[in-house]
Amino acid sequence: xxxxxxxxxxxxxxxxxxxxxxxxxxxxxxxxxxxxxxxxxxxxxxxxxxxxxxxxxxxxxxxxxxxxxxxxxxxxxxxxxxxxxxxxxxxxxxxxxxxxxxxxxxxxxxxxxxxxxxxxxxxxxxxxxxxxxxxxxxxxxxxxxxxxxxxxxxxxxxxxxxxxxxxxxx
Amino acid sequence: xxxxxxxxxxxxxxxxxxxxxxxxxxxxxxxxxxxxxxxxxxxxxxxxxxxxxxxxxxxxxxxxxxxxxxxxxxxxxxxxxxxxxxxxxxxxxxxxxxxxxxxxxxxxxxxxxxxxxxxxxxxxxxxxxxxxxxxxxxxxxxxxxxxxxxxxxxxxxxxxxxxxxxxxxx
Numbered sequence: 551x552x553x554x555x556x557x558x559x560x561x562x563x564x565x566x567x568x569x570x571x572x573x574x575x576x577x578x579x580x581x582x583x584x585x586x587x588x589x590x591x592x593x594x595x596x597x598x599x600x601x602x603x604x605x606x607x608x609x610x611x612x613x614x615x616x617x618x619x620x621x622x623x624x625x626x627x628x629x630x631x632x633x634x635x636x637x638x639x640x641x642x643x644x645x646x647x648x649x650x651x652x653x654x655x656x657x658x659x660x661x662x663x664x665x666x667x668x669x670x671x672x673x674x675x676x677x678x679x680x681x682x683x684x685x686x687x688x689x690x691x692x693x694x695x696x697x698x699x700x701x702x703x704x705x706x707x708x709x710x711x712x713x714x715x716x717x718x719x720x
Numbered sequence: 721x722x723x724x725x726x727x728x729x730x731x732x733x734x735x736x737x738x739x740x741x742x743x744x745x746x747x748x749x750x751x752x753x754x755x756x757x758x759x760x761x762x763x764x765x766x767x768x769x770x771x772x773x774x775x776x777x778x779x780x781x782x783x784x785x786x787x788x789x790x791x792x793x794x795x796x797x798x799x800x801x802x803x804x805x806x807x808x809x810x811x812x813x814x815x816x817x818x819x820x821x822x823x824x825x826x827x828x829x830x831x832x833x834x835x836x837x838x839x840x841x842x843x844x845x846x847x848x849x850x851x852x853x854x855x856x857x858x859x860x861x862x863x864x865x866x867x868x869x870x871x872x873x874x875x876x877x878x879x880x881x882x883x884x885x886x887x888x889x890x
Binding site: 551552553554555556557558559560561577580581582583584585586587589591593595596599600601602605629636637638640641643644645648649659661673674678681682701704707708710711712714715 | 721722723724725726727728729730731732747748750751752753754755756757759761763765766767768769770771772775799805806807808809810811813814815817818819821822829831842843844845848851852871872874876877878879880881882883884885
C-alpha cells in the first residue's frame with residue numbers, strides 16, 4: 551500500500567477475528583518499530599512480542615482499559631529503558647501500527663496503568679517500563695472501523711507560523 | 721512508495737538544501753499527523769507549521785540542540801494540550817516524518833528544552849507545550865544519510881513472550 555494511504559487510513563481498532571498473525575508478519579512489524587529513530591539514536595525502546603493467550607491475559611490485568619487484549623491474537627509491548635521518552639515509544643509504536651495496517655492488520659494501543667504489574671508480567675529489568683502495548687489482529691469484518699471516531703476539523707488542528715486558535719473547546 | 725519501505729528506510733536527517741517545501745506538501749504532512757490516533761480519541765495534538773526563517777530561528781533559541789532548524793526550510797511544531805501524552809505526539813510526529821520521506825523529504829525531531837520559551841515563541845495558550853519540533857527539508861545529496869546511525873541487533877530489540885535479554889549494556 552502507498553505510505554501516505556496507509557498512514558491516513560489507519561484507524562485504531564479493537565475487534566479482531568480468531569485468525570492468528572503469522573510469526574513472519576510479527577517479525578516484520580518489530581523490524582518496522584526497530585527502525586524508528588530516537589533521540590540522539592539512544593535506542594531506548596525494546597519490544598516483547600506476545601502470542602500466548604495466557605501471557606496476554608496476564609498482562610491485560612495490569613491495565614485499566616485493556617479489553618482489546620482479549621480478542622487480540624498478538625500483542626507487542628513497547629518497553630522503555632529508564633531514560634527512555636514516551637515520544638520515542640510513540641514513534642516506534644506508530645511504525646508498528648502503520649506497518650500492520652499495510653499488512654491488513656488492525657491494532658490498538660493499550661495503556662498499562664500499573665507499572666510494577668506490567669514489569670513483573672514481562673519480567674522487565676528494574677527501571678524499565680512498558681510505555682504501551684499494541685494489540686493486534688485481523689480486523690473483524692462485522693465491526694465497522696472506528697465508527698464515530700472522527701477528527702476535529704483540519705483548520706483546528708493545523709495553524710501557520712503562530713498559534714491563532716481558540717484555547718481548546720473546539 | 722510502499723508503506724513498509726517508507727517506514728524502514730526513513731532516517732532522521734539534519735542536512736537540507738535551500739529548496740523550499742511547497743505548501744501543498746506541508747498541508748499533506750499535517751494531514752498525516754492529524755490522522756494519527758490518540759488515547760480515547762482525545763486528540764490532544766495540534767500542529768504549527770513554520771516556513772518563515774525568522775520564526776524558525778526564534779523557536780530554535782528555545783532548544784539546546786536545535787541546530788537542524790538552521791538549514792531546515794520548514795518545521796512543524798507538535799504541540800500538546802495540558803492533558804496530552806508525549807506518546808500520542810510521537811505517533812503524530814512519526815506519521816508526519818514517514819509521510820515526508822514518502823515525498824522525498826528529510827526530517828529530524830528537535831526538542832524544545834525550555835518550555836516557556838517555546839510557548840511564548842509560538843503564542844501557545846497557558847498549559848500547552850511543544851512536545852517536539854520536526855525540522856524538514858529536501859535532503860542534501862552531499863551528506864550521507866545518518867552515517868553511522870546504525871541499530872542494535874534485531875535480537876537485542878525483539879524478544880518473544882517474556883523478557884530474556886541482558887539488562888542493557890548491549
